[in-house]
Amino acid sequence: MVCVLIPATSANLGPGFDAVGMALSFYNEVSLGPSPKELEIEVFGDGAELISRDKNNLVYVAITKVFEKLGKTPRNLKLTLKNRVPLARGLGSSAAAIVGGLVAANAYLGNPLPSDELLRLATELEGHPDNVAPALLGGVVISGFDRDKVKYLKLPVPEVEVVVAIPRFQLKTADSRQILPAEIPFSRAVLNVNRVSFLIAAFCLKKYEYLQIGMEDYLHQPYRSQLIPGFYQVVEEAKNAGAYGVALSGSGPTVIALAKEGEAVGRVIKEAFLKFNVETEIIYTRPENRGAIDLINYKGEGDC
Numbered sequence: 282m283v284c285v286l287i288p289a290t291s292a293n294l295g296p297g298f299d300a301v302g303m304a305l306s307f308y309n310e311v312s313l314g315p316s317p318k319e320l321e322i323e324v325f326g327d328g329a330e331l332i333s334r335d336k337n338n339l340v341y342v343a344i345t346k347v348f349e350k351l352g353k354t355p356r357n358l359k360l361t362l363k364n365r366v367p368l369a370r371g372l373g374s375s376a377a378a379i380v381g382g383l384v385a386a387n388a389y390l391g392n393p394l395p396s397d398e399l400l401r402l403a404t405e406l407e408g409h410p411d412n413v414a415p416a417l418l419g420g421v422v423i424s425g426f427d428r429d430k431v432k433y434l435k436l437p438v439p440e441v442e443v444v445v446a447i448p449r450f451q452l453k454t455a456d457s458r459q460i461l462p463a464e465i466p467f468s469r470a471v472l473n474v475n476r477v478s479f480l481i482a483a484f485c486l487k488k489y490e491y492l493q494i495g496m497e498d499y500l501h502q503p504y505r506s507q508l509i510p511g512f513y514q515v516v517e518e519a520k521n522a523g524a525y526g527v528a529l530s531g532s533g534p535t536v537i538a539l540a541k542e543g544e545a546v547g548r549v550i551k552e553a554f555l556k557f558n559v560e561t562e563i564i565y566t567r568p569e570n571r572g573a574i575d576l577i578n579y580k581g582e583g584d585c
């Protein structure tokens with residue numbers, strides 16, 4: 282039997298739409314082993330009641346991809362999923378499912394596929410690489426397509442605390458992608474280039490105070506924020522409470538704040554959302570430099 286931990290991820294980091302993602306220090310767990318039955322799937326934890334237990338299960342779909350790539354048929358398998366990453370909230374649950382299935386299947390078969398091939402398969406399944414790359418590799422990852430190839434660079438993780446505020450309602454990526462316009466004004470695109478340059482430089486130079494502007498986004502937040510009551514007021518109040526930078530996580534509705542010390546920021550975000558009748562779960566976490574490929578049969582904190 283093999284067991285893999287897969288970190289939650291925050292994609293679209295600040296202005297890095299479809300390009301910059303960061304792994305976080307809380308994890309889903311995928312275990313894969315033999316079974317006398319054709320297929321057994323057990324699911325525990327967040328959203329367990331919403332996840333299919335048949336061959337449509339996204340983790341199983343990813344497992345099948347690896348078997349087929351190697352000319353094999355998946356048979357007599359038991360899959361156990363322990364979910365900590367909430368579904369459809371902007372923390373990479375689909376990426377965690379896909380990467381978990383790919384890495385677990387590859388490990389079960391003796392690790393024949395290199396990580397670049399796993400990234401290619403994961404991107405094919407997810408449609409874009411910005412969550413799957415940090416879920417697989419850990420850290421802050423810049424990723425994108427060069428024609429049909431996925432290119433990526435891993436940056437040193439910032440020395441910050443991360444406050445994750447998760448509203449109770451779901452927002453499916455497919456739905457919140459539809460709200461985006463086909464075009465935006467040139468001046469706004471220029472501003473976004475400027476902000477993402479500050480983001481990457483602030484991380485590389487450890488000048489985190491520049492995240493005040495380096496986490497600003499002008500591409501997707503103006504549209505997606507319409508689906509999240511109080512979004513800009515929450516951002517403002519969190520910055521006033523000392524956050525370095527605040528942004529939507531993935532396609533939302535989760536908001537993340539990077540801070541030197543997260544506790545006061547978390548309290549303020551929770552209260553600010555409550556003024557708009559939005560209840561949130563607050564998680565205090567950190568960037569995670571290890572991805573699923575580093576967390577196979579991991580014996581440390583966590584369950585594996």
Ligand SMILES: Nc1ncnc2c1ncn2[C@@H]1O[C@H](COP(=O)(O)OP(=O)(O)OP(=O)(O)O)[C@@H](O)[C@H]1O
Binds near residue numbers: 333
């Ligand atoms: N552990 C899991 N097992 C099986 N399917 C899952 C699992 N986690 C997520 N999924 C599938 O992925 C869907 C959510 O994907 P979606 O892209 O909408 O949100 P997300 O990945 O959580 O957010 P984002 O991409 O913005 O970070 C779920 O509705 C479910 O179908």
Ligand SMILES: N[C@@H](CCO)C(=O)O
Binds near residue numbers: 292299300411531
């Ligand atoms: N870049 C993706 C991340 C969410 O999966 C989007 O915003 O649609």
